Amino acid sequence: MGGMSDIDDDAGADARSPEEQADLDREARFRKLKAWYRTDRDASSAWRADARIDFDMVAGHQWASEDEAALREQGRPPITFNRVLPIIKAVAGAEVNARLDIQYLPREVGDAALNELLTEGSRYLADEAEAEDEESDAFVDTAICGMGWVEMRLDYETNPDGDYVEDRVNPLEMIWDASATKRNLVDARRLFRAKSMDMAEARGLFPDADPEDLDAAWAEDRDGEQHHQIQPDQKRSDRPGDVSDGTSRVTIVEATWWERKRVAIVTDPTTGESQEMEPAKADVLERRAAALGMQVDIRRITKRVYRRAFLGNTILKETPSPAGDRFAYACITGDRDQNRNSWFGIVRPMRDPQRFANKWLSQTLDMLNRQAKGGLLMEKTAVPDQAAFEASYGKPGAISWVTDGTLQSSRMKEKPLPVLPAGHYQLMEFAIGSIRDASGVNLELLGQKQNDQAGVLEYQRKQAAMTILASLFDSLRRARKHIGRVRLYMIQTFLSDGRLVRIMGEGVMRIVPMLRDKTAGDYDVVIDDAPSSPNQQQVVWQTFTSVLPIIKDMITPQVLLEVLPYSPFPDSFVAKMRELLAQPAQPSPEQQQHQQIAVQTALAKIQDMTAGANLKNAKAGREAGLTHHDTLDGFAKVAAMAAPPQAPAQAGFAA
Template sequence: MKAKKLPFSKLDKESKLEEAKRRLDYARTMDSDTQKEFREDFGFYDGTGQWTKEDRDILKEQNRPCLTFPVCKGSVDLVVGVNSSNPVRMVASPVEPSDGFLCEVLNDVVEWVSDENNFEDREEELFESVVICGRGHIALDFSIDPKRFGEIILNESVVPVHEIRIDPASRERDGSDANHIFWDRWVTREDFKIRYPEFADRVDEFMETGRASSFGESPDPKTDENIFDDLGDDDDYDRPIDANYYDLKKDRVRVCHMEYWEAFKRHVAFNPETQEWEEFDPENIEQLKVNYILKYKTPFEYNTMMDKKVKWLQFIGDEILYDGDSPMPYDGFSVVTSIANTDPSRRSNNHFGVIRLMKDPQREINKRWSQALNLLNNMVQPGTDIEDGAVPDIDQYSEARKTPGGVGIVSSGALRDGKIKERSAPQFPSAPMQMEQMSQDIIRKITGINPDLLGQDSGRQEPGVVVQTRQRQGLILLQKLFKEHKRVRREIFKRVIAIISKYMPDGQILRILGGNEKYQIENGMVINPKNGMAAAIRDIRNLKFNVDIEEAPGNLAKDMLQLQVFMEMMHAGFPVDPKTVIEKLQLPATEKQRWIEYIDAQQQAQAQAAQQAQQLEAQKVMAGIQTEAKKVDGDIAVKTAKVRAQAQKDSTKFAHDREREDRKFVIDAAKLDHEDSKMVLDAAAKFAALRNQGNRESRPNGNN
């Protein structure tokens, strides 16, 4: 009957060590092809591996130059530079609004730790590795500070890709589905003694004699003192590391570090006082039941759930150095893995970066340049056609032609009879250079690095916004790299905060904050003198926060873009604060301050001059108003006199006209009376005449 296989964590010491070595060998085997690709990727970056040994032999046989033009290195450096010139930082943001001050304090502590230990440089090295080969690793650890006893030092180190072996079954880009990870860690003898003081005596014996009582697997010093003596630094790429655990030349010890997940059962119960579910130790469950009944008068009820935690196993030879829970206060491996590109089918762990896609065009560039130079050499010396017997010693003649000023001996009459004829130089073909240019264009298309991204002049003046838009378009293919780098930095930030919260003593935190002008330290309290906010340093341990990403101060790319926009606005006539422009310039702080002070002085002088000019203008306006008022008063007086004179004149004229009208009326009345009298007289005369005529007609004839 086949024996039941126990879980890794349940194995005894000897079986666990054997199983760990088996898993390590399997991980090396499954990763060997990828590691060879990685070695070639780095060789293409630094220019040492762009020609294979077979190609070099062929070129040497043909007397052709082995030219190397690492175009891909400039592309990688540009991508890394773009990432460095657009810095972002991780910040802790409060879950509760009242915790804003504590988050600010925590962010300042993390920033100090990062600056003190050069975390930014390490993370840039990680990004460079990811861009080149597609994979990178960074390890976070802490140790006791020997200079300040009781304080800790946080260490962040970039791990070479050939020292890490990840779980072959892992497929996720962030490694979240990896069951284990191995680190072939080579440390100096002194660092080994500090980390494992109980093995200090035996490691000296092991390093000096090649033998030890417990380390076991070591070579025989009589036959092979150190199997690594004849191996180069790149041997790990060519074949897996064998069972040797020391290197005399470098005075280093190989420690195999394994991290793996182990499932375990959690016990949680509801606390009536805090109204929350809390975890408890199952070893004290019986006592908890009794106490719970006595205190709350109800039975103790609890739930169980499965979870997993990280455990460490470190060994050298057949000796286990450490076997237990991870000392890191967070869920996850201490080695953070970053992957650029992976097999989209998820059938393999084929990881690759930018260089992998540029290899063929890069090879083509080198070969075409070599071919073009070889053609030029052949065109300069196209050769000579010689009839048989025209030259008595062909070797002497050939050597003389190659030597400047050499004399070649020919047979008598050979030159006269035309037995020696120089070959005509062929026309240089354009195809090699066209192929080389096409290869460079292909590299740009593959990587997305266009001339605008390279900063090349397009030959025409264009607005900065247009140039930036094309640069962003060129970076679309690289967004995956930048996004992955932000994810890794977020993971590192969480781990740093976890270590600070659990292991960094209050005194060290207060010492760090004491050097910050923003805070005052009083009796374990951190105080912001500007707004009076205060908090106990112990409250950082239980702070709940989220991790946000914000642009870091001094973002060069953003500042230059804004500067360009401001300059275009000023050129177009829009008002722009000159101090804002100075802030965007890449000048030392003292120079910026001097310029700002100069601008303030100029603005103040201009303001004073403008105020004086305004006062003078106001005085001129008042004087004009007074003059105008006097003029108006004079005009009013003149007009008043004229009105009065006109009125007087009009009054006199009116009197005369009235008198004249009255006289005319009297005359007219007199005339009317005269006419009326005349009419009466005329009527009386006519009546009298009629009367006399009537009297004569009534008389007798005798009267005739």
């Protein structure tokens, strides 16, 4: 029976059409991707809960819901003095003032002249896409929750030829490989992005898909409650309206992963070029070459192949990765939580100090409200007229009459002033100071140091604060390398179609086309300080002005062309100066007259030298001719002497 079943299964498999087999493979791939997504989502659910708290802390929502409800029930104000936001803004400002630049260095000698086109073209595309702002926004996410994401893609909606686009991605939309442990998730095998959008937008992205399939309800994790049991034929109680309603919300999952694939590298014996092909085709080629007595160099290797798919209730679309052999998403990670295999930013250590500071401030205000703020304690018979006493007690210069013996018998005394518990202020100041201490950002970096101190000392303390944050900036540098490699691939593969880019070279702006033969080749991605970085400009300009008195005699227009971009002058002024310096200088009339005299003198000397040389050549030629004649004459005489004697000729006959 078992053997018959196997035979039937094999026969059924052989009877399937290619379309049916493709559908089965597609369904199997969908189940695999969905299982990966659920595993990775559940592994990072705790991180997403913490990330939401971190974003609330920065936005000023720093009280837990139960604590805020208890305070309001008691009539106490939930005071929030947000000291987390200035620290995050200080770190973000430090990144903006020290932005990095992506450069490409050639690996081959022949490509040395082309790296300028690639580097300047990359800057131009990044400037058009406002890439620096998006990367800075992702860096702020990293400082807050420990993870920042940047997407690199081509947009064909506004330009049929494709525009390069970089977008900051909400970290809460991203799901990453649960087994990835390295910084920036460089060892991740798969990435997911679950994005919520309107049904109308989903239909615009996938016009050929069935509207019933445009919702990955299985992917949602709303407040930690996974919707695993929603079937395609079931209605969603949390989403009013029909699926045809354009205002209803749906979830689309983008999956990117890599898988190993066996390929054969065949080297052409005539040209020496290598070509990649399927192993089966390589086997056929090898057999045919062997039959002809030829030897073909074939290497079989395993390579990574990156794929991308959009998931709803099924696979809506599947394509190769738009970034080639890399992910189209760049991740920036903060500090590692080893036990949870997750990442966190500088907000997490500031949570408790900020919350305790808020609680002590609220408690202080409550104690001040509950205690007396002036007034008297007195007996009813201590004054003859209570109304007159109350009216006169608060008036300056008025006399308040009391009954005889009231002051001596202590029948009236003042209420004690508010007294806070000992050490309360010290604890509150400690909590406020701990917010800054836990982040590693000092007063100098915040710009709040009010003591008079030397500028050198303040600069050194700012550098000390930047040293504490160095690991965060190192992750950004590593992410920009990934961005640079993806941008290089897109330039070489999709954007080298002759489009014009603006580049600056030797002080002159040029408009050049990006052609495929001008951008091909292998390049290394180097991250350097950008000339537009305010910190870099300030350091270079201060250093240059300090050594200017020493090297003033060596300053040339070429030196000024290189130094002007680092000056504090406006960009328009710098561009005009570079244009003027790049032009050849016009000589004055006196200089032109001197130049003409010098040219005429030089021409006269050249003519004299030419005439003298011609005379010498003629004389030498005449002497050489005489010498040659003497040589021939001597040779004739020697030949005549060596000849035998001849008989005298007969008269009347010619000799």
